[in-house]
Amino acid sequence: MNHPGLHLPLGPLMLDVVGTALTEDDRRRLRHPLVGGVILFKRNYESPEQIAALTREIHALRSPHLLIGVDHEGGRVQRFRAGFTPIPPMRRLGEVWDEHPQRARLLAKDAGYIMGAELRAVGVDFSFTPVLDLDYGASGVIGDRAFHRKPQAVVELAHALMLGLHEAGMNAVGKHFPGHGYIAADSHLEIPVDERPLEDLEFADLIPFRQMIDWGLAAIMPAHVIYPKVDDKPAGFSRRWLQDILRGRLGFEGVIFSDDLAMEGASVAGGALERARAALEAGCDMALMCNRPELADELLARLQWPLAPVSLVRLARMHGRPHPPSRVALHESTRYTKAVHHLAGLGPVDAELAFNDPSNTCGKN
Template identity: 55%
Template sequence: MTQPLGPVMLDLEGPKLTAAEKRLLLEPTVGGVILFARNVENGYQVRQLCSDIRRVRADLLLAVDQEGGRVQRIKEGLTRLPAMARIGECYRTTPEEGLLLAKDAGWLLGMEMAACGLDLSFAPVLDVESGLSSVIGDRSFSSDPQHVVQLGSAFIQGLHDAGMAAVGKHFPGHGGVAADSHVALPVDDRPLEVIKQHDLVPFTQLASQLDGVMPAHVIYSAFDTRPAGFSPTWLGMLRESLGFKGCVFSDDLSMAGAHEAGDPKARAQAALAAGCDMLLVCNDRAAALDVMDACQGINTKRPAKLRYSRARPDLDALSALGRWRRTHAKLEALADKPQTSAETE
């Protein structure tokens, strides 16, 4: 039977657990850990770190942002993943090959993350590129919503082939605003019908395939005055209209785009009230402690269902798999490929 987890996902200071962190992870409000580049030396060290975390709390959900391109925390000893726009370019020229590569990329990512001891990567990015957002850009598969749907679906299938959950972000779409929600609160003033027919399309069509969703710290003023991650209206649509039944992760509550909701405790309460299951609080330990205090007595089973439940592959044995060798070579070649003019327009 799946046991409940606390709703708070924390970060760590460095590549090894400190004594203070070991004590912190034992707090019942903590349900997971997210790794950043500062926690990473190579794949083997990450595997050891994950093992050390599990010795403290075996039930914690361990996550990372490993999308490819510029968002890739674990580099040494693993495949250099291209930005997803490179796969989108393959799809535009040869759809069948592009879909196969997207599926294989999801599988390889899932296998490598599992071998490192992690439960999930926050992927795929389902934002539709519009040429406006510097924070999304080539993280998106495409500027065509249907291309994002097709490639996103294939990527999700690959993750599932590897036994790993798929977490789509950033609902209902971060690609239509120029501001970066890490440092500002973006406002998307487009009519709701425009968003529904463009940015929301991948989430609408893929909701049933996703195990998790991360909403954007963006206000869509035609629908709600609150950022999507603090909006019962948006998350209600996700659950009711789109039929999503998985786990909703808040984006980092320390980001500037989250400050609209108030102090750390107020942000936590607003995110939970809106329908988030797990709250990320990163790069601000004082805020994390405040959020933990606000979450006393709260837990949920949804995040626990995303734990990696298969026998983990051996990091050293992956190269013996023909699928890994073929996919590794293709992805590394794409990672070296210059950006095409079509992708910069």
């Protein structure tokens, strides 16, 4: 068994932890060579001080430290409440863009800065944001998480949000490649099928991904959606999508994170081991297994997958950059207080809507 702080390269799996502090089972899993990251949920959060202590403990286990990510998009999907600024749903920024594009871009950058700075101040490396899906009005699970129906609006606002995250010391993760907004089915609960040909996707849903890649997007999460006119496998298990199109045609050189392998949309690949292998063989650098500790243990016991050097380099870029020395220093900074003031001009965020919707990367709070 490895000891805390032992030098150990990052592995290809991202797992969750049970509660607000690490258990012995958590430590055992996180010290395993196959693990490279931890995703946090609402159940892991009590206060800024508690979450900072948890991230410190996770980071102390290994060197280089495990990546820590969270679904913190704003609106319905914001894991940490008390002590964090409520971020409006991204559709609200899209509505501003319709009337005042420049104001909307500034607000998106402020939103990204606030999200990034508050998360970095408690030791989180990155958030799984922004959503680059188009809002066709069909998908309940995407809905107001999307900026807009128009690709150009999504491009401009997502880019501004990414610039805000970068300013705060955090990279962005675009999702859900190549687009989850067109169909009503929820991949947390079923296997969605999008019958559109590649040409239709290229002139709509793929536009934000292509442009964000050109602007340096660090990471992408593919959808558990089947596009049968392109491939018979969900995008996250498809070499056609991840290697030929994303890496080849679009020239993406960043991290590919799988969506949660415990979701129903991943079931077409088989059991836990088959799902992980399928995702990694298709081209994912890191595979997520959430909320199923028994499946996580199965993977740790049976999966064999040494990360390629290029994946290690990509993942190293997801470590958060230096952040304010304390939350107090952040809250006293002019940049932060102005950003919070600007965002407050959009009006109050409905707390029930913002914090109690189950929609998220891994399907649970």
